[in-house]
Amino acid sequence: MEKSEWIWMNGELVPWDDAKVHVLTHGLHYGTGVFEGVRAYKTDRGPAIFRHRDHLERLQKSAELYYIDLPYSLEELREATHEVIRRNGLDSCYIRPIAFRGYGEMGLYAPTAPVEVIVAVWPWGAYLGEDGKRNGVRAKVSSWRRISPDSLIPHAKASGQYLNSILAKTEAAKAGYDEAILLDQNGVVCEGSGENVFLVREGELVTPGHTASILDGISRKSVIQIAEDLGYTVVERDISRSELYVAEEAFLVGTAAELVPVREIDDRDLGEPGEITRVLAAKYEDALHGRAQEYLEWLDIVEQPSKVTS
Numbered sequence: 001m002e003k004s005e006w007i008w009m010n011g012e013l014v015p016w017d018d019a020k021v022h023v024l025t026h027g028l029h030y031g032t033g034v035f036e037g038v039r040a041y042k043t044d045r046g047p048a049i050f051r052h053r054d055h056l057e058r059l060q061k062s063a064e065l066y067y068i069d070l071p072y073s074l075e076e077l078r079e080a081t082h083e084v085i086r087r088n089g090l091d092s093c094y095i096r097p098i099a100f101r102g103y104g105e106m107g108l109y110a111p112t113a114p115v116e117v118i119v120a121v122w123p124w125g126a127y128l129g130e131d132g133k134r135n136g137v138r139a140k141v142s143s144w145r146r147i148s149p150d151s152l153i154p155h156a157k158a159s160g161q162y163l164n165s166i167l168a169k170t171e172a173a174k175a176g177y178d179e180a181i182l183l184d185q186n187g188v189v190c191e192g193s194g195e196n197v198f199l200v201r202e203g204e205l206v207t208p209g210h211t212a213s214i215l216d217g218i219s220r221k222s223v224i225q226i227a228e229d230l231g232y233t234v235v236e237r238d239i240s241r242s243e244l245y246v247a248e249e250a251f252l253v254g255t256a257a258e259l260v261p262v263r264e265i266d267d268r269d270l271g272e273p274g275e276i277t278r279v280l281a282a283k284y285e286d287a288l289h290g291r292a293q294e295y296l297e298w299l300d301i302v303e304q305p306s307k308v309t310s
């Protein structure tokens, strides 16, 4: 990964190489952390963090769901993020806030283990590659089932839960595919290992609804709104595995990957990125980069040093 200079750690900026934790950090042993993946894009008005408030609110919700009290307010975390982007001099970057139980108490019930918070930022290109964004990726239905709400909390973005995504992604990568698509215990389609999934069926957009074991993706929400604003019908409902194979178009959306067409699922050809996918991808790119007037309210602009009054 590409380093930057500073990481915001527990209230202060620390040089990248010094941002360290103790080996008995609770989160390292048990996965007791909650995090976000956020992006800032270069715009005419400076780096713009896409739907920052939504990401911070989801972080807080994930923390609550796992009994982690965030020691900073969302406004403090927002300011910390602005500060670390500014100090690193980045125009655009990936942003990783994480709150985790630190060093101090072991065992599964460790309410006195301190909660540590860091915000790291660094340059990171499209997660599934620029070629994938342009021409589509090859996906494979995973043999691993998506975590169920009977045993974990799919709507939380918690560190330990990602072992499920890692098993699926690793299986897919080792078999030569770009991404995995996970089904739930009943064989209903959930999502990619790090993205939500959309299909086009008979000209309508279809995506799993909130009762599915999905992360309630912020990109998903944005694409639904853009699609509806463009006049498309979006249906949130269960999707069967076989529908993946007969879809007219399919694409994945997530902060790290952005909007990525799927050109093949389980070696079944879906063809070049279709028209609806291309229209939505173009509008979504405009929204991310501050070129869509109607979605400017989604951007949290990081003020530049020259504009900051001392």
Ligand SMILES: Cc1ncc(COP(=O)(O)O)c(C=O)c1O
Pocket: 037, 165, 191, 192, 193, 194, 195, 196, 214, 215, 216, 217, 218, 219, 220, 253, 254, 255, 256
């Ligand atoms: C499992 C999973 N599903 C969906 C998403 C997409 O969520 P978002 O659009 O909020 O990045 C992500 C990425 O955070 C994810 O990890």
